[in-house]
Amino acid sequence: MEALTRTGSRGKAMTSYHGPHVPTRPEPDAKALTWRPGLRWTDRERVRAHSCSCRGVVYEFVGAAGQYFIRRTTLQTGVIEETDRMRSLRAEQTWADLFAGRVY
Numbered sequence: 001m002e003a004l005t006r007t008g009s010r011g012k013a014m015t016s017y018h019g020p021h022v023p024t025r026p027e028p029d030a031k032a033l034t035w036r037p038g039l040r041w042t043d044r045e046r047v048r049a050h051s052c053s054c055r056g057v058v059y060e061f062v063g064a065a066g067q068y069f070i071r072r073t074t075l076q077t078g079v080i081e082e083t084d085r086m087r088s089l090r091a092e093q094t095w096a097d098l099f100a101g102r103v104y
């Protein structure tokens with residue numbers, strides 16, 4: 001099992017045996033993302049990364065037809081939400097910001 005690694009400073013994704021976490025509380029000046037009702041999953045999309053699911057919400061970084069978005073699934077309710085489609089560079093920045101608590 002991989003060693004549990006924790007960092008004291010915010011803004012760094014914590015690595016552990018069960019995967020990275022999105023902070024429960026975003027930074028005070030964090031920006032709100034627009035979350036829309038999730039569409040049906042298609043076989044054209046590919047999940048490139050995902051957060052740990054132990055806190056009941058899973059975030060996935062999804063690529064589909066050359067565009068990217070983040071999907072948020074609340075496990076208890078089964079609610080699926082998605083961001084707007086983005087180009088890869090912006091999507092990767094948004095994904096990093098999510099784990100750093102800069103967006104929510």
Ligand SMILES: [Zn+2]
Pocket residue numbers: 018019021052053054055
């Ligand atoms: Zn976890």
